Amino acid sequence: MPLVRSWLESANHPECPFPLNNLPYGVFSVAGDAPRCGAAIGDRIVDLADAEARGLLDAGGTFAQPQLNGFMALGRAKWAEIRARLTRLLAEGATDDLTLVPMSEARLHLPIRVTEYTDFYASRNHAFNMGVLFRGPENALPPQWTHMPIGYNGRASSVVVSGTPIRRPMGQIRGENGPEWAPCRRLDLELELGAIVGADSVMGQRVSVEQAEDMIFGYVLLNDWSARDVQAWEYQPLGPFQSKALGTTIGPWIVTQAALEPFRSAGADRVNPLLPYLAEQRPGLYDLEIGWSMNGQVMARTNYNVMYYSSAQQLAHHTSSGCPMRVGDLLGSGTISGPSPDQSGALLEMTEGGRKPVMVNGESRTFIQDGDEIALFATARGDGYRIGFGPCTGTILPARP
Amino acid sequence: MPLVRSWLESANHPECPFPLNNLPYGVFSVAGDAPRCGAAIGDRIVDLADAEARGLLDAGGTFAQPQLNGFMALGRAKWAEIRARLTRLLAEGATDDLTLVPMSEARLHLPIRVTEYTDFYASRNHAFNMGVLFRGPENALPPQWTHMPIGYNGRASSVVVSGTPIRRPMGQIRGENGPEWAPCRRLDLELELGAIVGADSVMGQRVSVEQAEDMIFGYVLLNDWSARDVQAWEYQPLGPFQSKALGTTIGPWIVTQAALEPFRSAGADRVNPLLPYLAEQRPGLYDLEIGWSMNGQVMARTNYNVMYYSSAQQLAHHTSSGCPMRVGDLLGSGTISGPSPDQSGALLEMTEGGRKPVMVNGESRTFIQDGDEIALFATARGDGYRIGFGPCTGTILPARP
Known part of the structure; x- marks a missing residue:
């Protein structure tokens, strides 16, 4: 599978750990604000809580939570839907609607509440x-x-x-x-x-x-x-x-x-x-x-x-x-x-x-x-x-x- | 320590597992209603959520929860306060203000959310x-x-x-x-x-x-x-x-x-x-x-x-x-x-x-x-x-x- 190009240039470098093919999930905060869910792309983090608040995707409000457990519990079909949606929103040629936070300014938290x-x-x-x-x-x-x-x-x-x-x-x-x-x-x-x-x-x-x-x-x-x-x-x-x-x-x-x-x-x-x-x-x-x-x-x-x-x-x-x-x-x-x-x-x-x-x-x-x-x-x-x-x-x- | 007598006669029998000296905590429901916290006394259960709703004791609303974790988290001083309060309310001579549910009608639930x-x-x-x-x-x-x-x-x-x-x-x-x-x-x-x-x-x-x-x-x-x-x-x-x-x-x-x-x-x-x-x-x-x-x-x-x-x-x-x-x-x-x-x-x-x-x-x-x-x-x-x-x-x- 080849690189899926993004309008965010930093995501297209062959050595970037977070190209559009990756889109890993995490929990972040900026300057002491409330931890919320995000996805890494290039040198940025997509603010998923903000994206949901603005109606760009629908995860039942779970992205505003300080861990990914709520999102995971929505099930595999929802995981696929959100991944496809984010891929479209971030792909080369798409309109820039998402709030991207510089990774260098974010604090990363434990991404899940570890059950056992x-x-x-x-x-x-x-x-x-x-x-x-x-x-x-x-x-x-x-x-x-x-x-x-x-x-x-x-x-x-x-x-x-x-x-x-x-x-x-x-x-x-x-x-x-x-x-x-x-x-x-x-x-x-x-x-x-x-x-x-x-x-x-x-x-x-x-x-x-x-x-x-x-x-x-x-x-x-x-x-x-x-x-x-x-x-x-x-x-x-x-x-x-x-x-x-x-x-x-x-x-x-x-x-x-x-x-x-x-x-x-x-x-x-x-x-x-x-x-x-x-x-x-x-x-x-x-x-x-x-x-x-x-x-x-x-x-x-x-x-x-x-x-x-x-x-x-x-x-x-x-x-x-x-x-x-x-x-x-x-x-x-x-x-x-x-x-x-x-x-x-x-x-x-x-x-x-x-x-x-x-x-x-x-x-x-x-x-x-x-x-x-x-x-x-x-x-x-x-x-x-x-x-x-x-x-x-x-x-x-x-x-x- | 001798028996602490209750106005509830069933609690005073020497073979009763739940005299006023005991007052164990649990979670119960009746006829499919919402599980809530209770304490066993004689052949009854004190409805602690109801007692709190009626202002007879103060546990920060935790007794309405379907497990005792919230109450436990209030700390040792609160545990002692509530035990002393319940003992007074149930003691021989006290006025009967509490809602008591027959144990035979109650369903008992897991009393805590087991963390680990x-x-x-x-x-x-x-x-x-x-x-x-x-x-x-x-x-x-x-x-x-x-x-x-x-x-x-x-x-x-x-x-x-x-x-x-x-x-x-x-x-x-x-x-x-x-x-x-x-x-x-x-x-x-x-x-x-x-x-x-x-x-x-x-x-x-x-x-x-x-x-x-x-x-x-x-x-x-x-x-x-x-x-x-x-x-x-x-x-x-x-x-x-x-x-x-x-x-x-x-x-x-x-x-x-x-x-x-x-x-x-x-x-x-x-x-x-x-x-x-x-x-x-x-x-x-x-x-x-x-x-x-x-x-x-x-x-x-x-x-x-x-x-x-x-x-x-x-x-x-x-x-x-x-x-x-x-x-x-x-x-x-x-x-x-x-x-x-x-x-x-x-x-x-x-x-x-x-x-x-x-x-x-x-x-x-x-x-x-x-x-x-x-x-x-x-x-x-x-x-x-x-x-x-x-x-x-x-x-x-x-x-x-």
Whole structure:
């Protein structure tokens, strides 16, 4: 698919993350006014609340709300209608009727009220590497891993938007004479994509992979900050808890499933057939370069299509017990890692458990130090354009003892 | 503390679960009208929305809402004010000004909008017995168990009120030639008390055990339905997921911390000192008989004070990473089990993993069959009165293949 040209010149540059093909949704405010919904185009934000107030589109008043949950709840047909309408209004030749706010003047907010947050574990490289570090090579990949998307419920209340500082946590850490209460010494990131659920499902009723795909509104960058020393001491048998509750950063822009459609891609080869409830009719991943940097230096690049399970498969599995899903649920893909260290989505993996430091701007690092900034990035490359996700950054503040 | 007598005679009977000493909060409707907040007294419900509309008390209009979250958010001083006011209005000798609805005519709803749900693992008997069954006697009690309240994030969307039928889930279950997709064959209950968080905390700031206690609004009965065969296959390394997402039943009445105050009790003896952030200044458990029945036959009775960690300790630990808590968060105590089989809060434990069937009304059971009804109960006995929690029941529907 080629670039769809806009009358806004900044949207037509081949390196612009927000061409008309993208049109991601977010929530913004300017100079302290009320947060409302917007769409990114070029170096501007379309004020969707204003557009609706002026009768240019109809989203039932939901764009005036400070999160996108209300709009998402209107359903898939409305998502398509508004996308088509915005595309017409912004296309080359259209009359300029919309209020566009310079992105440089806007503050970006958490785009959704996160209803519940679930994190998965779907990169085989990552699962194997982490398994070796936590449990040794014999038990590295759990036996069910190639049969189901393993996931755990995370904490929604600590999901924050890009740019929010993250406090290094205190925690219980294994010591020589029992546990110590200490600042985390092995603070890590996890490079993920977050799928945003835009429709409810009914308790007691399962959702197929095809139905699940129709429930996904879009995707954000997601960094699941992790306290590895807290994790190692706490996580058996009930899984990670406080080690993952210190904060989860998501990007401010939700890239819609519609924008990613041209980049559909198969994932990793299957080791064994899946049970029918997880079978996909068509490729469910995307050809999407994704990576992260520390203090401005790119540390790793890989591709989302290394994953073994798609978000639709994860969502279908999530309902396998009859568990109801709700608008605003956030599903972390799991850490995205390719096979080599410069494709690692976490420092624990990249440094082999802290044994092989890496250099960052001439300084040695095993884990994240106070003041370090981690930034995620992702790009899908089309014909003469690219789809970007905007920033997903966080800087670490010192622990409060 | 003796019985506080009411002008409503049914509240003064020594076996009535809802004397004036109790005054639990819930949400009710009558003949399909709008759900609103109420308080149980004797065989009646005080219509709190009506009481507020008539100027008898002031809760900022929150009692007209269909859940107690708004009232809880008003804070601890308001909780005390309203309890004192209701106690005066209902005391022997007071003028009858309140609208009382017969409990037999009311439908009871989920009393809160569950923000997030966390389940703990705080009975040493239960943790040891389950550990033997899942991992063998050598690794039964995890090494951190006596140092921290182990918990995991559960699924809030599948929390339902007493009386809601529960569908037997389908799931992936370990088979001889890889996993099978089958109806759960080892469906179980978990006997728990749920603590309801009535105040927010701030991200990045920890809460002490004393502060945590002040944040707890009250307690409900809680049955964390569990698919043991699904759990055994899925739960390593990230913890239980779909095995616990089929449904969690809570009672309709929130018994306040104030009503339980006379029953404070120390818990199980400590094996080792706790780290200072978990130390309690005063006993944090309650002398509360708790048990469950199947199809009307009492199967087990134990006491909440067998637990090793209080809800306040669990809540303090929950914030140890800086994780923010919110009004409406629900914390499951963990399965409450005494040392003997007739004190077991789960069938897996009682039947030693399904090897020793139990008799229920002349029929043999290892796990729950379709049509079985499980009911939880709890009672704190005072001087001439008792504090009850109302029903917490669920009946199992057949799986949908």
